[in-house]
Amino acid sequence: MSSISLNDYPKDTWLRMLKTMQLIRTFEEKAGQMYGLRKIGGFCHLYTGQEAVATGMISALDLEKDYVLTAYRDHGHALACGIDPKAAMAELFGKVTGVSRGKGGSMHFFDAKRHFLGGNGIVGAQIPVATGVAYAQHYQKTGGVTLCFFGDGAFHQGALHESFNLARIWNLPIVYVVENNQWGMGTNWKKVSANPDFAETAKAYSMKGYVCDGLDILDVYQTAQEAVASARNGEPAFIEARTYRYKGHSMSDPQKYRTREEVDAYKQRDAILLLKSRLEAANMLSQEDWDTIVALCETAVDEAVSFAEKSPEPAPGELFTDIFA
Amino acid sequence: MSELTYREALNRAMDEEMARDGNVFIIGEEVGEYDGAYKVSKGLLAKYGPERVRDTPIAELGFTGLGVGAAIAGLRPVVEWMTHNFALLALDQVVNNAAKMRQMSGGQLKVPVVFRGPNGPAEYLAAQHSQSFAAYWAHVPGLKVVAPATPADAYGLLKSAIRDDNPVVVLEAEMMYSWKGEVPDHEYLVPIGKANIVREGSDLTLITFSKPLRVTLEAAEALAQKGIQAEVIDLRSIRPLDEETLYASVRKTGRCIVIDEAWPMASVGSHVAWLISKNCFDTLDAQVELVSGEDVPMPYNHGLELLAQPSAPKIIDAAKKVLYREDL
Numbered sequence: 001m002s003s004i005s006l007n008d009y010p011k012d013t014w015l016r017m018l019k020t021m022q023l024i025r026t027f028e029e030k031a032g033q034m035y036g037l038r039k040i041g042g043f044c045h046l047y048t049g050q051e052a053v054a055t056g057m058i059s060a061l062d063l064e065k066d067y068v069l070t071a072y073r074d075h076g077h078a079l080a081c082g083i084d085p086k087a088a089m090a091e092l093f094g095k096v097t098g099v100s101r102g103k104g105g106s107m108h109f110f111d112a113k114r115h116f117l118g119g120n121g122i123v124g125a126q127i128p129v130a131t132g133v134a135y136a137q138h139y140q141k142t143g144g145v146t147l148c149f150f151g152d153g154a155f156h157q158g159a160l161h162e163s164f165n166l167a168r169i170w171n172l173p174i175v176y177v178v179e180n181n182q183w184g185m186g187t188n189w190k191k192v193s194a195n196p197d198f199a200e201t202a203k204a205y206s207m208k209g210y211v212c213d214g215l216d217i218l219d220v221y222q223t224a225q226e227a228v229a230s231a232r233n234g235e236p237a238f239i240e241a242r243t244y245r246y247k248g249h250s251m252s253d254p255q256k257y258r259t260r261e262e263v264d265a266y267k268q269r270d271a272i273l274l275l276k277s278r279l280e281a282a283n284m285l286s287q288e289d290w291d292t293i294v295a296l297c298e299t300a301v302d303e304a305v306s307f308a309e310k311s312p313e314p315a316p317g318e319l320f321t322d323i324f325a
Numbered sequence: 326m327s328e329l330t331y332r333e334a335l336n337r338a339m340d341e342e343m344a345r346d347g348n349v350f351i352i353g354e355e356v357g358e359y360d361g362a363y364k365v366s367k368g369l370l371a372k373y374g375p376e377r378v379r380d381t382p383i384a385e386l387g388f389t390g391l392g393v394g395a396a397i398a399g400l401r402p403v404v405e406w407m408t409h410n411f412a413l414l415a416l417d418q419v420v421n422n423a424a425k426m427r428q429m430s431g432g433q434l435k436v437p438v439v440f441r442g443p444n445g446p447a448e449y450l451a452a453q454h455s456q457s458f459a460a461y462w463a464h465v466p467g468l469k470v471v472a473p474a475t476p477a478d479a480y481g482l483l484k485s486a487i488r489d490d491n492p493v494v495v496l497e498a499e500m501m502y503s504w505k506g507e508v509p510d511h512e513y514l515v516p517i518g519k520a521n522i523v524r525e526g527s528d529l530t531l532i533t534f535s536k537p538l539r540v541t542l543e544a545a546e547a548l549a550q551k552g553i554q555a556e557v558i559d560l561r562s563i564r565p566l567d568e569e570t571l572y573a574s575v576r577k578t579g580r581c582i583v584i585d586e587a588w589p590m591a592s593v594g595s596h597v598a599w600l601i602s603k604n605c606f607d608t609l610d611a612q613v614e615l616v617s618g619e620d621v622p623m624p625y626n627h628g629l630e631l632l633a634q635p636s637a638p639k640i641i642d643a644a645k646k647v648l649y650r651e652d653l
Contacts, residue, residue: 017349036543101431117397118430128387129422132394132402139350139376139400159417162387164652322432323467323479325490 001205004180004222005113014275017059017217018285021051024076026249029091030305031106033076035251039094039308043121044106047122049246052271053179054080056220057147057241060228060231068116069130071151072107072243074119078288081116083109089186089304095311102314103322117228118294124150124157131163134174144171145231146171147224153184155198156200164205172249175227176238178201179214182244186257202238214243215271218278326403327510332365334476337439338483339366339403341512343373346401346559348585349487352379353405353442362407363443365503389415389440392548393422393492396438401487406442409458409496414459423486424467432509444472445536445586446634448500451558452622455630462494465562470563471518472496476506478561481515489517496563498536522574528552529572529580529647532571532597534560537584537635544640551635551653553644563593567571568600573623575601579610584635589617614643 006014028046047054050073051125058068058080059103070077083099092106100110100119107121120126130148137144148186154160155178167174178198182189190196199209208230211225221240227237244266245247248255255263279285328485343349350373355362357380359372370378381388385406392402395616406412412419419440426434445457462470466651468608473479486493523538524545533541538559545555560566575581578619581601585594596611645653 014462029332072336080611098431100429100433101487103431104429108429110426112430112433117434118426120422122417125390125417129394129397131387132396133398134394135391135397136400138393139395140348159386162382162384163390165382165384166387166391170379203355322430323428324469325427325435325437 003088004251005155005217006278006282006284010112014279014284017055017221018079018275018279019297020055020144020271021217021275022293023297023300024051024055024079025084025272026301027056027079027088027304028075030250030301034092034305042105043072044092045073045074045249046250047268048300050181050214050243051076051243052217052242053177053214053221054149057177057223057224059086060224061147063115065142066177067117067133067144067146068147069117069133069146070119071126071127071154072119072121074107074109074153077149078109078111078116078119079225081111081114083111083114083116084273085300085304086307089119089309093308094313095308095313096318097307098186101322115258124154125224126150127154127157127159131167131172131174134172135170138170138172143232145175147175147177149179151175151184152178152182152211153187154253157191164207164289166203168205168207171234173231173234173237174236175224175231176236178240179243180240181243183245183249183258183294185249188252198240199238207241208235208237210239212239212241214241215269215274217271230264262300327506328505328568329476329480329508330502331476331497331504332363333507334480334508335365335483335497336367338480340369340489342374342484342487343369344636348399349401349403349585350379351403351405352378352381352392354381354407356380356405358399361405363499365502367404367557368614381642385414386418387413388424390418392438393418393426394549396436397426397434401437401459403415403439403441403487404543406440408442409444409455410454410456410459412440412442419468419492419494420465426464428467435490436490436492437490439495441483442497443499443502444496445498446618446623446630448630449572450626451625455623456647459496459585459587459617460592463593467492469493469565470496471561472535472563473561474501474535474559476504477508478515478521480508482517482561484602485514485517493517496535501536513553515561518562520568520570521559521561522556522570523559524555524557526556526578528554528578529556529582529644530562530574531577531582531584533556533584534563534593535586537586540637541584541640543637544644547637547641548644548653553648553653568604571601572604573599575605576608578581579608581605581609582614582616582640582643582647584616585616588620588635589615589619594619611647611649614647616643618639
């Protein structure tokens with residue numbers, strides 16, 4: 001539970017986050033529908049349930065100089081970085097107007113201008129890359145920080161452990177965030193972790209280790225600010241955000257490894273409803289405000305679908321472009 | 326002209342490029358205080374400092390991926406692998422990130438990173454340290470792959486690789502580091518994608534790259550003694566491949582042997598031999614021969630390890646077949 005209160009920040013800070021979370025939720029639910037209609041193919045990993053993590057963490061950044069990298073469940077992080085939902089949906093549709101020109105798909109959203117560097121489909125493979133981005137920030141003294149997201153399934157990859165060590169021996173400006181949604185595909189994190197306390201493992205690399213409630217965006221935001229400040233001062237940090245995903249690992253997951261009761265219990269602590277009810281209790285959000293947010297998000301996502309539908313397919317010649325600089 | 330060793334030529338290339346561009350830095354195991362496991366980075370730590378000549382822990386996956394990330398964020402890393410054998414631990418970062426991030430991002434990112442180190446059989450190193458991985462890298466779209474066989478090309482190709490906006494894998498060789506050759510004193514680049522006709526001839530074409538150039542030239546000399554003029558082509562660049570230079574030569578000679586020290590199956594050599602067979606079909610007077618490394622893990626025993634590699638006698642045996650001359 002967070003030690004900060006809503007009053008510590010301007011109301012707009014929280015309303016912006018609420019809106020971003022709702023946009024992600026709406027986008028993902030629509031993406032799921034579009035997948036069902038076969039407008040979207042392949043692997044599609046939805047972020048529903050985890051919205052507070054990307055939103056709260058990325059809100060603590062200055063994307064003029066900071067960077068974000070994540071794994072294949074990347075729609076939420078991309079939207080939180082300000083990527084246009086139209087370009088995001090068009091990418092899922094494989095259209096040339098997509099954020100990666102229809103070549104990346106769900107797992108490979110990129111927006112270099114907004115400092116969102118993917119979107120990586122190999123578990124843990126973005127972690128050394130993010131460490132290198134932080135190396136460049138350190139080398140060029142930009143004052144920037146890199147935020148590197150990954151899931152609990154990535155925690156035991158060698159890439160992570162090698163990167164933690166490199167970041168600490170060179171004091172790179174990076175914050176590593178494990179979004180522990182508790183299920184690495186269908187494997188519970190406790191079953192495969194010699195030490196299920198990930199922050200403690202980070203401390204083994206002499207790195208600051210934080211744990212936050214990933215469903216409580218106040219806690220996420222506060223923890224991110226502390227960790228980002230630490231990284232900006234040359235001390236890399238690690239955060240475990242405890243969270244939960246509502247949907248399957250991908251669209252093809254029958255979810256036999258967990259019970260409906262477990263999923264429903266988490267939905268009772270839904271991150272969006274949690275912030276919404278707090279804002280209401282503090283008289284910072286009226287029913288009308290909320291209705292407006294919901295409507296705006298629905299409109300944005302409907303427009304995104306319409307844009308994606310109408311956008312052209314890449315021309316056949318595009319097969320051979322964008323490979324070499 | 327100066328006579329330089331291959332390692333001195335590589336060192337000069339890195340030194341000049343680091344002086345020219347502050348975003349170029351070297352990273353790898355023992356590159357700094359130790360002056361390089363093979364002394365290729367000798368003196369550079371003293372000249373450029375530890376930020377630009379970065380010693381790493383033994384973590385190939387980690388520091389190779391770090392090089393990819395530094396490249397997409399604006400630097401020009403030169404990642405030294407102590408050997409390509411160890412680079413297998415970093416294969417994912419090269420194949421899945423370095424080679425693909427530009428395409429997956431729809432052309433938004435550039436990945437100007439160089440991966441370099443010794444590749445191929447050496448001496449007395451046994452199976453894990455004596456093998457050629459040229460085909461592993463050459464297989465992957467999105468990578469460029471160069472294999473300089475002389476000090477002059479080592480200098481000019483490494484400079485081109487560092488200036489290239491794409492990931493470039495440089496295949497060096499432990500045995501070649503001490504080989505000497507003439508290197509022009511003035512600054513120059515060797516373009517990536519251009520083969521070199523090392524020796525002109527009209528009777529058959531010998532195509533090779535990297536260290537086997539030496540035994541190929543020995544074979545060409547021996548054949549010349551018997552009145553056979555072999556044209557010797559050094560690929561220098563494996564990807565992109567200078568196909569036109571190869572075809573022009575084979576269309577002239579009508580006969581071709583490809584020499585590659587790697588294992589024969591799915592190798593650079595087998596691919597080149599197939600290209601020649603297909604594209605020069607009408608002008609070939611004999612089947613294309615491949616002289617490869619033997620299809621075995623490298624043994625430690627020196628006699629056996631020499632038997633496992635291409636040699637001048639093996640090339641001459643192949644020449645007998647393509648020339649239909651048992652008397653050679």
